[in-house]
Every structure is written in structure tokens, then in C-alpha cells.
Amino acid sequence: xxxxxxxxxxxxxxxxxxxxxxxxxxxxxxxxxxxxxxxxxxxxxxxxxxxxxxxxxxxxxxxxxxxxxxxxxxxxxxxxxxxxxxxxxxxxxxxxxxxxxxxxxxxxxxxxxxxxxxxxxxxxxxxxxxxxxxxxxxxxxxxxxxxxxxxxxxxxxxxxxxxxxxxxxxxxxxxxxxxxxxxxxxxxxxxxxxxxxxxxxxxxxxxxxxxxxxxxxxxxxxxxxxxxxxxxxxxxxxxxxxxxxxxxxxxxxxxxxxxxxxxxxxxxxxxxxxxxxxxxxxxxxxxxxxxxxxxxxxxxxxxxxxxxxxxxx
Numbered sequence: 001x002x003x004x005x006x007x008x009x010x011x012x013x014x015x016x017x018x019x020x021x022x023x024x025x026x027x028x029x030x031x032x033x034x035x036x037x038x039x040x041x042x043x044x045x046x047x048x049x050x051x052x053x054x055x056x057x058x059x060x061x062x063x064x065x066x067x068x069x070x071x072x073x074x075x076x077x078x079x080x081x082x083x084x085x086x087x088x089x090x091x092x093x094x095x096x097x098x099x100x101x102x103x104x105x106x107x108x109x110x111x112x113x114x115x116x117x118x119x120x121x122x123x124x125x126x127x128x129x130x131x132x133x134x135x136x137x138x139x140x141x142x143x144x145x146x147x148x149x150x151x152x153x154x155x156x157x158x159x160x161x162x163x164x165x166x167x168x169x170x171x172x173x174x175x176x177x178x179x180x181x182x183x184x185x186x187x188x189x190x191x192x193x194x195x196x197x198x199x200x201x202x203x204x205x206x207x208x209x210x211x212x213x214x215x216x217x218x219x220x221x222x223x224x225x226x227x228x229x230x231x232x233x234x235x236x237x238x239x240x241x242x243x244x245x246x247x248x249x250x251x252x253x254x255x256x257x258x259x260x261x262x263x264x265x266x267x268x269x270x271x272x273x274x275x276x277x278x279x280x281x282x283x284x285x286x287x288x289x290x291x292x293x294x295x296x297x298x299x300x301x302x303x304x305x306x307x308x309x310x311x312x313x
Contacts, residue, residue, distance in 0.1 A: 038271060039184040049182045049275055056278065057177060063149070067170045069285035070148075071163035075105045082161075083115075090161055095146055103132075105159055110134065110152050112143070120145050134159065155210045155289060162287065170284075170312055177279070178308040185225060186274035186305035190262070194218035198235065203243070203291040206256065206282055212291045214241075220262070222272055224301065231272075232296045239263030240270070244277065245293040247302040254283040254309050257293035277306030284310060 039045045060067050073090040082090040083099040092100065101114040110132045114120045120127055121144045132141040134152040142151050147167040153160050198215045205212060214234035220242075221230050233240030242260040249257055258277040264270050281288035 037184060038187045038189055042184060045184065045187075046182055052276060053177065053179065057174070060174065060177075060284065061171050063164070063166055065171075066281040066284045066288060067174060068164045068166055068168045069162065069281075069287040070165035070168055071150075072153075072160055072287040072289075073163070074158055074160040075103060075110065077105050079104050092148065092163065093165060095148055095165070097145075100145070103161070108154075108157075108159070110159055118145070135162075153289075155205075155207070155212075158210065173312055174284075174310070178310060180275075180305050180308065182275050183305050184275075186303065188222040188224050188272045188274075190220040190222035190231075190270045190272050192218050192220055192233075192270060201232070201234065201294055203294055205289050205291060207289050210289060212289075214291070220270065220272070224274075224303075227301055229299055229301065231299075232294060233262065236261070237263075242272075242297065243280075243291050243293045244297045244299060244303070246299040248304060249293075249298075252304075252308050253306075254279050256280060256282050256290060257297075258306060260306075274303050274305040277303060279307045279310060284312065 059065050070093060076089070080089040080103045081099065082088055082092060082096075082101055082103055084092050084094050084096040085098040088099065090103065097115065097118050099115050100118045100120060101112055104111045104113070111129065112120070112127070112132055113129050114127055116128070122130060122141065127143070130141070132143075132152045133139055134141075134154040136154045140151050142149055144150075147165055149164040149166060150161050153162045195216070195218045198217050201214045201216055202211045203214060216232050217235050217240075218233075219230045220233050220240070221228070223229065231242055231244060233242050235241075240262045242262065243257055244260060245257040246253075249255060257280065259280050260272065260274070260277050262270050262272055280290040282290040
């Protein structure tokens with residue numbers, strides 16, 4: 001959860017976290033990129049996937065998860081009134097005061113002038129006026145009024161307000177994430193064929209006019225159920241972030257593709273675990289911005305592993 005920088009990678013994929021290969025290395029065996037099984041301790045592996053799924057659900061339901069997103073409002077240059085009254089430029093839910101204040105966007109800087117008595121908090125203090133740091137900054141400014149938490153996001157040269165409702169009914173509505181049965185045949189070892197220089201991908205999102213930029217170090221080559229395949233990974237920390245589509249996309253799985261992580265272990269092996277292919281934030285909320293699969297990452301096979309489509313509304 002890489003928006004317009006590598007820093008954003010952690011936010012776009014929030015609710016998942018990178019796969020820590022070293023923690024489960026005992027379950028894998030080096031087999032190259034052939035068809036032999038990678039998992040050697042199936043029982044332990046099944047248990048680890050069950051725990052991964054439980055942790056994933058808990059993160060989605062947490063205060064920083066994606067289920068509580070309640071609004072995404074793009075700011076215009078100059079003053080933008082905020083509050084629950086429909087006459088405002090940015091209309092918050094009824095939980096907010098009728099008029100909460102003015103957000104001023106000027107040359108990439110966003111300042112809030114709060115209405116007296118609006119009860120907007122930064123950390124433990126009520127604020128009256130404050131310059132807000134966006135989500136591409138070292139320390140994002142999070143503001144709060146009751147159950148409502150909001151902050152500034154930056155996408156390319158656009159600035160917006162992302163709103164969370166910590167009491168959103170969607171949080172309790174999702175009891176589990178639909179998923180395929182765990183299948184160890186969908187765990188493969190890959191080899192990276194590096195480019196001479198990393199290639200930059202400008203990746204589309206569901207938001208018109210908003211793209212996200214990623215650095216691709218090379219191509220990952222692997223075999224799955226006898227078929228040779230390749231993917232273009234994006235650099236993310238010490239590992240790789242993948243945005244993929246396959247023949248289940250838009251049918252049994254989310255139409256905007258799925259995400260994966262792969263981190264080389266201490267010996268340099270790269271394990272692709274499609275049982276951990278997961279839904280992007282946009283599958284849970286219309287107020288997220290997510291990279292769509294680049295055409296190079298459309299696989300002409302059905303990946304019947306990982307998470308399926310979620311239907312909440």
C-alpha cells in the first residue's frame with residue numbers, strides 16, 4: 001500500500017506486510033525452477049498459511065486497515081471548506097460538524113484553519129491552525145474528530161483528503177476473506193534475470209489521471225504446473241512487489257488484479273507463493289488508490305490460489 005515514490009510501497013500494500021522467507025525457510029527445499037515441489041513440511045506450511053490469513057484479516061480490520069476508508073476528496077488550489085453540510089467543498093459524514101474549517105492548498109502546501117469549537121485534534125491537542133504533512137512525508141499529519149481520522153495524500157501533482165471512519169460498519173461485515181484452498185503446487189522458486197539498468201514503469205490506477213511509478217530490476221522466471229512463466233517485479237525494500245492478473249481475474253478473483261510479495265532468503269532464493277496472492281485495497285473500498293497489473297504481468301493461466309473476490313456493498 002509506491003504511489004509516486006518507493007516510500008509509498010508500504011502504504012499501498014498495507015494490511016499485508018512482506019513475506020519473511022527466513023522465518024519459514026525450514027519448509028522449503030532448493031529445486032531450481034522446475035516442477036518439483038518446494039514445500040517439504042506440508043503440515044507446518046498449512047499452519048503458517050492459516051496464521052497468515054488470520055493476521056491479514058486482523059490488519060484489514062485495524063485502525064490503519066482498508067475497511068474503514070470512508071472518503072477520498074481531491075483538493076482544488078486555494079480554499080476548500082470542509083464539514084458535513086452539503087454546501088462544503090469537502091463533505092464529511094454526519095459525524096463531523098456542519099462546518100469544520102478551511103483547507104488551503106497553495107503550491108503543494110496544505111494548511112488547515114479549523115473552525116473554533118470544531119474539536120479537531122492532532123495527537124492529544126485541539127488545533128486551530130496547522131500546516132499538514134502529506135503521506136509522502138516522513139511524518140504524516142493525522143487529524144481526528146471522534147471516530148473520523150483524516151490526512152492529506154499526494155498522488156503525482158494532486159492532493160486529496162483520505163478519510164477513515166473507525167466505526168465503519170464494513171469492519172464488522174467482513175468475517176473472512178474468500179480464498180482458494182491452500183495448494184502447495186502454487187509455490188514456486190523463481191530466478192531473476194536482471195536488466196542492465198532498472199526499468200521505470202508508470203502504472204495506471206482506477207483513479208482517472210493518476211498513475212504510480214515503480215522501478216523494475218528485471219524479470220522473474222519460474223514454472224507452475226509444467227508451464228514456464230515470467231513476471232515483472234517492482235523493487236520494494238530488500239524484495240519484490242508484484243501486481244498480477246491471470247485467467248481468474250474478473251471472474252473468481254478481483255478484476256483489478258492481486259498483489260504479492262517475494263523476498264530472497266539468506267541464500268538468495270526467491271520463492272513465489274501464490275497462496276499469498278491477496279486483494280489490493282481497492283477490492284475493499286472505493287476510496288483507495290491501487291496500481292493495476294501492467295500488461296506484462298497478465299499470466300495466461302488460471303492461478304487458483306490465494307484470495308478471491310470480496311463483495312461487501
